[in-house]
Amino acid sequence: MSLPKLILIAICLTLHAVTPVLFADEQPVEATADQAAATVDTPEQPIKQLAVGDIIQDATFKDQFGNEVAIDDQTKMLVICYTDELARSFSTWLTRFREDFCRSRNIIYICDMTKMLEELADAVAIPMMRRYHFSIFLERGEAFRSYYPYAFNQVTVIHLDQRKVTDIELIASLDELTGKLEKRPLISAVHTKTGHQTHH
Numbered sequence: 001m002s003l004p005k006l007i008l009i010a011i012c013l014t015l016h017a018v019t020p021v022l023f024a025d026e027q028p029v030e031a032t033a034d035q036a037a038a039t040v041d042t043p044e045q046p047i048k049q050l051a052v053g054d055i056i057q058d059a060t061f062k063d064q065f066g067n068e069v070a071i072d073d074q075t076k077m078l079v080i081c082y083t084d085e086l087a088r089s090f091s092t093w094l095t096r097f098r099e100d101f102c103r104s105r106n107i108i109y110i111c112d113m114t115k116m117l118e119e120l121a122d123a124v125a126i127p128m129m130r131r132y133h134f135s136i137f138l139e140r141g142e143a144f145r146s147y148y149p150y151a152f153n154q155v156t157v158i159h160l161d162q163r164k165v166t167d168i169e170l171i172a173s174l175d176e177l178t179g180k181l182e183k184r185p186l187i188s189a190v191h192t193k194t195g196h197q198t199h200h
Contacts, residue, residue, distance in 0.1 A: 047146040050158070054165050057147070061110060061137035064129035069108055069137055073162045076106040076187065079177070080148055080156040084125075087111045089174050090155065091132055099133040105184040110137045114144055 050056060060070045071078070079102075081087040090109070094101055102109050111129075113121050118140070129136050149156050151170040155177055159167040171177045 047143050049149060050147055050165060050168070052165050052168055056158070056160060056163050056165060061108065061139060063135035063137045064126050064132070065135070067135060069135070071108065071160075071163065074106050074187070075108060075160050075163070077160065077184070078108050078110060078148075078156070078158040079181070080110045080112060080158070082112045082145070082150055082156070083153065084116075086153070086155055087136070090177070091129075091136065093174065093178050094134055095132065101181075102134065104186050105181070106187045107181065107184065108137055109135065110139055112139050112144055114140055114142055 056071055058071065060068055062068050079090070081090055094109075098104075113125065116125060121138075121140075126138070148158070149168050149170065154170040154172045157169040157171055157177065157180070158165060159169075169180075171180075
């Protein structure tokens with residue numbers, strides 16, 4: 001074999017031997033368990049919607065004046081309005097009564113504002129709500145509609161007994177809703193989360 005061929009073979013063998021070292025950073029490296037876990041998208045657990053028989057989660061809401069109320073063992077009903085139109089209609093009806101109409105019946109009136117721009121809510125909607133003499137408790141959490149039952153253009157009414165859900169109604173008629181509320185009995189004093197006693 002001629003000398004040039006021997007030199008060429010030697011060069012090829014040398015390159016073959018050193019190539020893995022020269023390009024080691026470009027070789028695929030098996031990921032550690034922690035690295036593999038970090039690269040996998042872990043799907044969020046779906047929120048289980050509230051149903052009859054469930055014990056309702058602890059929750060605290062603030063009204064348009066900044067006052068707090070907590071769902072507790074004395075809470076008998078949640079009235080949830082998901083649209084501005086429903087909230088306006090129900091609020092207008094409540095103006096016919098004393099400011100403690102809901103509180104004296106252990107009813108918490110909630111207006112869902114999760115779909116409203118925060119700037120619009122703070123600048124317009126909430127200041128307008130302050131003209132009412134009763135509390136409208138506000139909710140802005142994204143998961144609210146996933147947990148509390150919702151139906152388009154209907155008011156959700158959740159009946160509670162010691163925080164256990166006894167019934168869930170989706171009501172489209174204001175007359176039907178108000179008829180139910182007027183029949184609710186007056187209830188004695190309960191405590192809010194802040195510890196102040198209010199006459200429910």
